[in-house]
Amino acid sequence: MRLAPLPHEFEQAAPVLRRLSEAGYQAYFVGGAVRDALLHDHIHDVDIATSAYPAEVKALFHRTVDTGIQHGTVTVLTENGQYEVTTFRTESTYQDYRRPDHVTFVRSLREDLQRRDFTVNALAMDHTGQITDLFDGLGDLQRHVLRAVGQPEERFHEDALRMMRAVRFQSQLSFTIDPATETAIAHHHDLLKKIAVERINMEFVKMLAARDRASGLATFIATRLNEACPGLAGTADQLRTMLSDVPMPLTASASVWLRLAAALQLDQAAVGPFMRAWKTTNEERRQVKGLLPTLQKVAAGTADAWDLYNAGPDFLTVLLPVAQQLGIASAPWQARYAALPVHTVGELAVHGGTVMARFPQLQGPHIGAVLQAALRAVVAGRVANTEPALLEYMAELPEIKDGQH
Template sequence: MFGTSQSRKVIALLNDAGYEAVFVGGAVRDALLGKEPKDIDIATSATPEQVKSVFKNTIDLGTEHGTVLVIESGEPIEVTTYRTEGTYSDNRRPDEVQFVTSLEEDLKRRDFTINALALRIDGEVVDPFHGREDLSKKTIRAVGNASERFSEDALRMIRAVRFVSVLGFDLDSSTKASITELHTTIQTLSVERIKTEFDKLFQGAFAYGALELIAETKLSEGLPLYPAQQDEWFQCSPFRSSLDGWASLMIAGHFDASEVVSAYKLSNKERLFLQSVQKFYTIRQLRSYTIEDYYNAECSTLVTVEKLLGSLTTQQPIDEHEIRKAMDLLPIRSKQELAVKGKELMEWSGRRGGRWLGEAIQAIEHAVLYRVIPNEHYAIKEWFLHEYECKE
């Protein structure tokens, strides 16, 4: 049975009130593919005001575009009115939205046939554009005229190759030709929208084919930053995560971390990861990791570095098991794990805090890391008073 009990209840209540309501979108596609549906959405012939009249708890998410959030038994469920869209003068947003009562008219405005599917509460699939046939053929095909769909929203071209990566499907020939024809229009898109699609593309099991298509259709020419040596980048896939994907773009493209961060407006977390990968990738090209390298790096960073090293060089990479083993053997994994704190050093020495305190903690950290002393309170106290303080 499709959907949660709450979402099915929402459809049933709308039906009882005299309105048509169906499940739509990617959740229906995934269910037909035998996958666990996510982000269940409902479309209806009811207007936003009519939807709100049926349910007690609702939140407006953009009633001008027809979307109301219905809270049913604690579960938030998006309900959107059937609609058609006018012209897209900016290749992104419709200049106007008109509500309609025809489900087929609503499905006609969607991007690809595999997403233009609806499911009634009784299990009937509504498929006016042969989306199920394209699912069986593993084909991504635009609804209606591909050039019109891409002119409406240029992001759909990147979404097409993202679906290639996630689903392992092929592009329909006319859809691919239209992307090639209109590839320059992606320059009208915001970087944030492009970045979101690449995050998803990088997580697909078939990223290699998607990256090839980006080059073949010339979409690469309109992207903020793209590796010149494309074949090398392709070899880095598949990626373990979106972070892996961004790191591979940086290393394969011979870019500085700051260039990638700036070009795609990456987050602070992503910036720190790329900077760390860049640092340790440079180190590994010159020498093996030291104890301090293992201590200062995150496991995920080194795993990414080794994966890139294996893809882009002839060096033998270290596998994740060996990296984790080396890190597990460290006596401490951070300064916070030391058995003593700065307050105790001040008590033992009779000195006030100052620059010396940070230097002493650092010296203890180094001594414990290299097993000069065990990470034990008494041992550290003895070493600090009789060896470190004496040298001072």
């Protein structure tokens, strides 16, 4: 099979392949970029595999970077972009279910492709668009099936993260998983505990952020991968509540964690420990902890203007997508947020200096308390956001009236 016309991303990188080929080496585009091109999906990083050894690659190109030289990867810099060029290789035994003890550079494309995870990722394409398919990856693409290359048990013992990659691809590509591959995941799900949480986190978030996440999540539960993940042992029933969500992708990782926290019925106190176990960022934890009560109020229809104000821009970018997955119409809530008199304290018509000049008897923390009371009154619509109206309102506050006696 030949892919024609060649997508722009490959045309840009084709001179690298041609240079390697002219020097007598084999060179191919490999991996997810080839798969996505055949599926007419967005093409991400273009990777190149070659029979040339790293030193031979470096001798052919003027500008290179040793990005992973011990594993055979050299980044070639061209006027069109930068491309990772990796030597064909085989891998030894995997003592930790994550990394091979050592790699061996080879000249054989077959030996290189047979170590890859799934058949749809084991396709190679030359600079003319000619596809090399040694494991029926094209057939699996047509059937929308994810099947491990060779024996799935071997692939998962080499790198147990491949089990998470399977359910992630299932969600992203809307594929089914080959029965033998799924059975192997179920049998070996406990191997996932050998993998660094940060690596599991990346695949997990991508799975739950995808439009067809229900399919990947269903397999994640059925194969008991959840039992090997931080804080998810024994949560199959709670996770199943997410299977009926409205299909739509999530663009913010915090939205993924917010939806998960809601499904697990975590309270604010439990969010921090749970997310720390997943090695999430401080910002993600802040967002989820702050937004969880507001999401619960939105779901109940009881969120008020102050809840929306406190959520800030995260209300639109993080919380509302989760609400939409729960089947809650977002337009009315977007309108309510847009209609807030102010969205930040900086928009308030008075500031600390104004208050101090008008009420010189106020000291330290009382100034902040007066401003906070004024802000809440403006957000609630009880006071107009003008300096005269706010100063009149403040004059009646206990902090000021009491100080006048």
